[in-house]
């Protein structure tokens with residue numbers, strides 16, 4: 001992914017909703033480009049000029065626009081990342097059920113292909129056309145296990 005093309009894509013997706021790509025929205029996307037899945041406090045830590053209430057509203061809007069994906073829906077542990085359609089980086093998550101830590105992981109290519117074949121068979125049987133898959137693993141992280 002190139003940074004300018006991500007910003008162009010974000011701008012187009014917002015325009016589709018009749019929204020403009022404001023400086024604050026761009027600042028949020030800039031932080032997320034270089035980061036793994038972040039909580040709102042972590043995001044605010046990296047950009048002190050962002051106010052919490054507007055950052056929260058902008059994240060919700062960016063999620064509606066398909067720019068940002070909310071990984072954990074539990075409000076205490078909500079984490080956000082750029083949608084992988086924008087980054088081109090297909091990956092999965094290890095999610096700690098205790099502290100909410102999220103680690104990005106990649107599966108070997110042959111496992112991904114097998115997954116897609118299996119999911120396509122399940123989808124076809126149910127009359128679905130296969131899109132992409134989201135598959136997160138829940139467990140307990142090393143810190144919480146210690």
Ligand SMILES: [Zn+2]
Nearest residue numbers: 096099141144
């Ligand atoms: Zn943990």
Ligand SMILES: [Zn+2]
Nearest residue numbers: 090091112133
């Ligand atoms: Zn996958």
